[in-house]
Amino acid sequence: MSSITLKAVEKWFGNAQVIKGVDLSIDEGEFVIFVGPSGCGKSTLLRMIAGLEETSRGQILVGDRDATAEPPNKRGLAMVFQSYALYPHMSVRENVGFPLKSAGLPKADVDAKVDEAARVLKLDAYLDRRPKDLSGGQRQRVAIGRSIVRDPTAFLFDEPLSNLDAALRVEMRYEIAKLHQTLKSTMIYVTHDQVEAMTLADRIVVLDFGKIAQVGSPRELYEKPANLFVAQFIGSPRMNVMPATSVAELTLPKTAISVGIRPEHIDLVKKGAGQIDGTVDVLEYLGADTFVILSCAEAGQITVRVTGSATCKPGDVVGLSMPTTRVHAFDADGLAIR
Numbered sequence: 207m208s209s210i211t212l213k214a215v216e217k218w219f220g221n222a223q224v225i226k227g228v229d230l231s232i233d234e235g236e237f238v239i240f241v242g243p244s245g246c247g248k249s250t251l252l253r254m255i256a257g258l259e260e261t262s263r264g265q266i267l268v269g270d271r272d273a274t275a276e277p278p279n280k281r282g283l284a285m286v287f288q289s290y291a292l293y294p295h296m297s298v299r300e301n302v303g304f305p306l307k308s309a310g311l312p313k314a315d316v317d318a319k320v321d322e323a324a325r326v327l328k329l330d331a332y333l334d335r336r337p338k339d340l341s342g343g344q345r346q347r348v349a350i351g352r353s354i355v356r357d358p359t360a361f362l363f364d365e366p367l368s369n370l371d372a373a374l375r376v377e378m379r380y381e382i383a384k385l386h387q388t389l390k391s392t393m394i395y396v397t398h399d400q401v402e403a404m405t406l407a408d409r410i411v412v413l414d415f416g417k418i419a420q421v422g423s424p425r426e427l428y429e430k431p432a433n434l435f436v437a438q439f440i441g442s443p444r445m446n447v448m449p450a451t452s453v454a455e456l457t458l459p460k461t462a463i464s465v466g467i468r469p470e471h472i473d474l475v476k477k478g479a480g481q482i483d484g485t486v487d488v489l490e491y492l493g494a495d496t497f498v499i500l501s502c503a504e505a506g507q508i509t510v511r512v513t514g515s516a517t518c519k520p521g522d523v524v525g526l527s528m529p530t531t532r533v534h535a536f537d538a539d540g541l542a543i544r
Contacts, residue, residue, distance in 0.1 A: 208269035208282075208359045208392060209234045210255060215264035217250055217416075224250055226416040227264070232394065237386050239395045239403040242413035242439070248396045249364055251413070255394065256285050256362050268359060284353035285362045288369060290345045292337040298324075299333040302351040316355075323351040326388055327381070343374040347381065360392035367402065379405055400440055404428070412436050434464065434540035443469050443497060448505035450535070453528065455481045459543050462535040469511040471532035474498065474518065480525030484508055486518050502526065 210232040217225035224247045232238050240248040253259040255266060257278035266274045273281050292301050299320055300307075306316040324330045327347045337345055346366055353361060363382075367375045383406055386393055397403055403410050404424045412419045412427065412435070419439075420432040431437035437445045446469060450462040458465065477483050484500030487507075498510040498518065508526060518524055535543050 209267075210360060210392065210394070211265075211267040212251075212255070213265040213267070215251070215254065215266065216262045217247070217254060217259060218262040224416050225254065225262075228416075228418055230411065230418065230421070232392060234392055235390050237393045237395070237406060237408045238411060239397060239407040239409075240411050240413060241397060241400055241403045242419075244398065245415075246413040247416040248398075248413050252362055252364055252394060252396045256283055257281050258285075282359035283362055284356050284358035284360075285364065286346075286350055286353055286366050288365045290337070290349045290369075292345060292348055294337055297334050297336060298329060298340070298348050298351075301337070301348055302329075302355055305352060305356050319355040319357075320351075323354040326354065326385065327351050341374070342370045343378050343381075346370065346378060350382075350385070354389070358391070360394065363393065363395040365397055366395075367397070367399070375399075375402075382406060400442065404440070410440075412439060430542070431466075431534065432542055434466070434536050437466050437534060437536075437542075441468060443509045443511070445469075445534070446472070446508045447536075448502070448508070452502075452504040452506075453481045453533075456528065456530060456533060458533075458535050461537045461543055463538045464536045464540075466534040466536065467528050467532055469497065469509045471529065472508070472510045473527040474510055474512065474516075475525040475527045477523050477525050480527035482526050483523055484526055486520050486522045486524065488520065489516055489518075491515065500524070500526070 212228050212230040215225055215228045242248050250259060254261050257276060261274050265272055268281055302323055303316045303320045306319060324333055329347055332344060367378050379402060407424060409421060409423055410427055411421050414435050420427060420436045427436055427440045445466045447464055447466045450458055450465050453465060482502050482505050484502035486498060486500050488499040490497040496512050496516045498512060498516050500508050502508045537543050
């Protein structure tokens with residue numbers, strides 16, 4: 207295991223700059239996840255760490271070693287891709303052990319490492335099967351096993367669950383979380399799925415057009431977003447944002463241009479009893495929760511999360527009560543001011 211440090215890292219494709227001076231320190235054994243919308247540079251940044259993309263400017267350190275100019279095979283990192291890239295004619299045992307066999311290790315050593323990886327990933331019963339006889343989740347575990355046997359300095363995951371259906375993604379999130387607890391290895395993980403980021407990461411790096419918008423624990427990003435971009439990217443449903451002038455009854459900083467509040471922090475009350483009123487448009491019943499979507503004049507569309515079934519119905523006019531302590535204020539540049 208080792209720490210990974212990025213110092214003023216940039217990536218240019220011709221005249222287009224896609225990574226714009228990123229500084230980041232990842233501690234040994236830490237699980238860090240890069241998130242952001244499509245095109246924000248998260249996969250490019252991961253590939254730069256892996257050595258699969260050249261670093262245009264800046265430094266990448268693996269431990270205390272400057273790895274900026276090193277080829278991928280010298281960095282000691284293992285990458286797990288979105289595609290499993292398994293050899294269809296090989297068994298699970300042969301696929302997992304292939305990197306070691308290619309490196310010329312004795313068969314006994316290869317077998318021992320493969321058996322240990324299979325134990326950790328619960329693949330013991332599948333070692334003699336071919337990839338076509340495995341589920342998507344099992345194939346992804348084989349791909350991860352192929353990385354584990356190399357005993358890498360750190361694991362790099364590039365959207366490894368995006369090819370799986372919803373149920374398998376939940377299962378594999380659990381498997382990856384347990385894997386990190388077992389191996390205690392440094393892991394860097396790229397995803398566009400904020401649920402994966404919130405449930406897996408020690409820290410999340412939110413990227414916006416090649417720059418870091420905020421770095422912090424899942425709780426820090428959810429409860430104290432540094433700007434409007436993070437406030438609306440982290441959280442599902444997303445944070446409600448409205449003009450500060452639309453909720454005049456709230457005591458706000460003078461520089462506040464917009465305010466935000468999470469759907470679960472709004473209470474539905476009688477008309478006129480809250481800061482604003484709204485007309486119920488749609489109810490989205492999800493079992494434990496219901497999302498109430500309302501039209502609120504100048505404030506725009508507002509989503510409220512209520513527990514269980516909502517007592518209101520489309521067309522009802524209700525009040526929205528927003529505790530001041532739960533309201534986030536943002537200035538003209540979109541930066542949080544409280």
